[in-house]
Amino acid sequence: MPESNNISNQPEVFKNTLTELFENNYDQIMENSSGKIKSLRQKAFGIFKKNGFPGKKTENWRFTDLNHLFRNDFIIDFETKSQKVDISNIFTCDVYDLDTYCVTLINGWFAYNNSPLTKLKNGTIIGSLYKAMEIYPEIVEKYLGSIAKLNEPGFVPLNTAFMQDGLFIYVPDNVKVEKPVQVINIVDSQKPVFLQPRNLIITGKNSNLTLIHCDHTLTHNISFTNTVSEVIVDQNGYVDHYKVQNKGRNSSLITSLFFKQEKGSKLFNNAITLNGGFTRNQVDLLINGENCSANLNGLYLMDNNQHVDNQVFVDHKAPESLSNQLYKGILDDQASGVFSGKVLVRRDSQKSQAFQNNKNILLKDDAKVNTQPFLEIYADDVKCSHGATVGQLDPNAMFYLRSRGLSERTARQLLMYAFAGEVVNKISVEPLRENIIKLVEKRLKGELSICDQCILSCNSREPKFIQNIVD
Amino acid sequence: MLSIKNLNVSVEGKPILNGLNLEVKDGEVHAIMGPNGSGKSTLASVIAGRDYFTIEQGEVTYMGKNLLEIPPEVRAKEGIFLGFQYPVEIPGVSMTNFMRTAINEKRKHQGLKPLSGAEFLKLMEEKKKLVKIESKLANRSVNEGFSGGEKKKNEIFQLALLEPKLAVLDETDSGLDIDALKVVANGVNMLKRKDNATILITHYQRLLDYVIPDVVHVLFDGKIVKSGGKELALELEEKGYNWITKET
Numbered sequence: 001m002p003e004s005n006n007i008s009n010q011p012e013v014f015k016n017t018l019t020e021l022f023e024n025n026y027d028q029i030m031e032n033s034s035g036k037i038k039s040l041r042q043k044a045f046g047i048f049k050k051n052g053f054p055g056k057k058t059e060n061w062r063f064t065d066l067n068h069l070f071r072n073d074f075i076i077d078f079e080t081k082s083q084k085v086d087i088s089n090i091f092t093c094d095v096y097d098l099d100t101y102c103v104t105l106i107n108g109w110f111a112y113n114n115s116p117l118t119k120l121k122n123g124t125i126i127g128s129l130y131k132a133m134e135i136y137p138e139i140v141e142k143y144l145g146s147i148a149k150l151n152e153p154g155f156v157p158l159n160t161a162f163m164q165d166g167l168f169i170y171v172p173d174n175v176k177v178e179k180p181v182q183v184i185n186i187v188d189s190q191k192p193v194f195l196q197p198r199n200l201i202i203t204g205k206n207s208n209l210t211l212i213h214c215d216h217t218l219t220h221n222i223s224f225t226n227t228v229s230e231v232i233v234d235q236n237g238y239v240d241h242y243k244v245q246n247k248g249r250n251s252s253l254i255t256s257l258f259f260k261q262e263k264g265s266k267l268f269n270n271a272i273t274l275n276g277g278f279t280r281n282q283v284d285l286l287i288n289g290e291n292c293s294a295n296l297n298g299l300y301l302m303d304n305n306q307h308v309d310n311q312v313f314v315d316h317k318a319p320e321s322l323s324n325q326l327y328k329g330i331l332d333d334q335a336s337g338v339f340s341g342k343v344l345v346r347r348d349s350q351k352s353q354a355f356q357n358n359k360n361i362l363l364k365d366d367a368k369v370n371t372q373p374f375l376e377i378y379a380d381d382v383k384c385s386h387g388a389t390v391g392q393l394d395p396n397a398m399f400y401l402r403s404r405g406l407s408e409r410t411a412r413q414l415l416m417y418a419f420a421g422e423v424v425n426k427i428s429v430e431p432l433r434e435n436i437i438k439l440v441e442k443r444l445k446g447e448l449s450i451c452d453q454c455i456l457s458c459n460s461r462e463p464k465f466i467q468n469i470v471d
Numbered sequence: 472m473l474s475i476k477n478l479n480v481s482v483e484g485k486p487i488l489n490g491l492n493l494e495v496k497d498g499e500v501h502a503i504m505g506p507n508g509s510g511k512s513t514l515a516s517v518i519a520g521r522d523y524f525t526i527e528q529g530e531v532t533y534m535g536k537n538l539l540e541i542p543p544e545v546r547a548k549e550g551i552f553l554g555f556q557y558p559v560e561i562p563g564v565s566m567t568n569f570m571r572t573a574i575n576e577k578r579k580h581q582g583l584k585p586l587s588g589a590e591f592l593k594l595m596e597e598k599k600k601l602v603k604i605e606s607k608l609a610n611r612s613v614n615e616g617f618s619g620g621e622k623k624k625n626e627i628f629q630l631a632l633l634e635p636k637l638a639v640l641d642e643t644d645s646g647l648d649i650d651a652l653k654v655v656a657n658g659v660n661m662l663k664r665k666d667n668a669t670i671l672i673t674h675y676q677r678l679l680d681y682v683i684p685d686v687v688h689v690l691f692d693g694k695i696v697k698s699g700g701k702e703l704a705l706e707l708e709e710k711g712y713n714w715i716t717k718e719t
Contacts, residue, residue, distance in 0.1 A: 044608070126713075134520065191592070201517075394559070396559045397559050397561045399521055399559075400558070400559040400561065400613075401561070401564075401569070402541050402543045402544045402547070402557065402571075403519050403520070403544075403546075403547055403552075403553050403575040404544075404547055404552075404569070404629065404633065405544050405547035405548045405573045405577050405580070405633070406544055406569075406572055406573060406576060406578040408544070409546050410541075410572060410576070411544075414564050414568075414569070414572070415561070415565075416564060417563070418561065418563025418564045418612075419563065421563045422562075424564060426562070466631075
């Protein structure tokens with residue numbers, strides 16, 4: 001069958017396929033769910049059935065075409081379950097078990113060496129969400145779906161209805177998780193798969209967590225991953241979150257990342273998109289207490305026909321907090337990008353500080369970007385700013401570098417590294433920063449393919465940065 | 472070393488250089504003076520290889536080669552250096568990384584082995600001393616947040632590192648206080664050799680108190696209208712450019 005026959009340009013048809021799938025596999029989907037989770041799913045399913053997918057007229061979706069995603073031959077795997085897998089057979093690098101806090105999801109299901117869910121000595125629980133629903137229903141029930149928004153059309157309700165597995169982390173109060181946790185999401189399938197991974201991360205009061213999320217594809221086959229993550233940062237907590245995406249051109253990835261910060265907490269989020277046919281990253285932050293600080297950074301390096309869409313929403317619901325967005329992108333060839341950053345400062349959120357900046361470089365005439373920084377402020381004593389730039393590499397700087405003997409190519413690369421560096425240099429975990437800098441340089445030299453696998457531990461038998469931190 | 476014959480250059484159809492002739496030999500220091508808009512900076516840019524203007528006519532030969540056919544980076548590697556009137560700020564590119572890349576590109580061109588990190592740092596220390604530049608300039612991003620004087624000193628520092636055969640300094644003296652001016656002049660004097668040459672483009676005679684030129688040219692309306700020894704500069708200072716314009 002020619003490929004085009006599989007694509008239904010009518011989201012309605014695709015929606016119907018999915019609703020039928022849900023109804024036909026109802027028992028399997030509900031299998032591990034407690035009563036509360038069951039009703040959450042049913043509610044989400046109802047919303048999805050009613051609202052369907054967003055269209056071109058939906059605000060925040062205007063510049064992103066979804067039609068290629070509506071394929072009727074996508075497979076949703078309800079059966080695999082989290083599994084014991086010798087991952088080294090699938091992935092070329094060693095993936096470490098929980099002792100080193102390196103975990104893997106294969107096609108949306110948790111893969112493990114020893115146990116699907118591990119409780120560390122300090123009380124931290126890391127593992128499969130599917131398993132956590134069974135073993136820690138009281139924690140899962142309390143937080144799952146508590147901040148993910150169901151009222152928007154499309155992907156969050158869909159994920160909430162279908163979710164089965166994903167990463168679960170629970171850090172109790174007063175625990176500093178010293179080593180970063182690395183999650184590698186691998187898509188490896190010969191058939192087109194539609195995945196709905198769901199992650200739930202809870203960090204307690206005065207707790208500390210660094211989480212690195214890597215998205216990879218192992219094949220050039222068609223895949224569509226619709227991830228929803230909920231990250232709760234309790235009072236005076238600290239979360240350093242990274243999303244590194246290096247995926248094949250036939251892979252589509254929609255990530256909806258919801259954060260909630262309580263009083264005095266700190267959050268760093270970095271979204272680094274190196275490759276991917278279609279990538280959309282939604283970051284939704286609720287600042288729910290005073291004296292919080294949030295740094296939301298993003299870097300996207302796109303070429304060919306790649307499309308990247310970054311959506312950021314920050315809700316200053318409490319006073320005296322700071323949010324800072326810095327998103328930068330370099331787009332080559334016919335690549336396209338979207339940035340939409342919205343900050344809402346509510347009426348009583350006095351002394352809020354909110355800054356937004358989106359800078360883009362277009363290397364070719366056919367590359368394009370749509371950028372919309374946006375502030376909505378109802379308090380009167382605030383400090384807020386927003387800005388966006390779209391431009392080329394500075395010709396004066398290019399000439400300056402070339403006049404000292406640097407080739408056009410080298411000069412161009414130096415300027416691109418410098419541009420990207422403003423984001424990458426903010427990464428606080430030093431070995432990770434160095435790895436990402438190297439990766440970005442490689443990407444900008446055109447030497448990075450998706451086969452380079454994961455940035456952190458792959459290509460070498462041992463993940464250097466994790467070792468460094470252990471030392 | 473450098474021979475410019477009947478050079479005619481225009482920018483967006485507007486003629487800037489109109490039949491300029493200039494001969495520079497090994498070991499010479501030339502000063503080119505002239506009022507604003509006479510084409511001084513355009514001349515410097517043409518030599519360095521900037522491409523925003525059109526060469527209408529004429530030839531520029533450097534070391535026996537047709538310079539106009541050579542891209543700017545190759546000119547640099549062949550020994551041409553432009554000291555910018557307005558050095559460009561490049562945030563995020565470290566001075567050290569930039570200069571090390573520049574030197575190693577040049578060494579590659581000359582068939583030499585690249586300098587290691589340690590060798591380069593040693594060279595940088597030597598040159599800093601030679602041109603009396605404080606260390607902090609080298610540790611920052613290229614020209615970022617530098618004062619006007621620091622930027623010009625940084626040009627001299629790069630000059631010292633790259634050791635060009637032909638240096639064209641475009642108003643490197645303008646806007647400098649007397650101490651910075653001395654640093655610039657000292658740099659030029661220290662780096663003078665029998666087999667290299669310098670073209671100083673300047674507005675004022677002041678720099679020429681510290682760097683003694685072999686030839687002084689007056690550029691007016693896109694061509695050199697008068698050439699002479701160092702005393703020509705003094706005469707110009709005294710009588711002003713009107714004296715020349717009337718004469719021509």
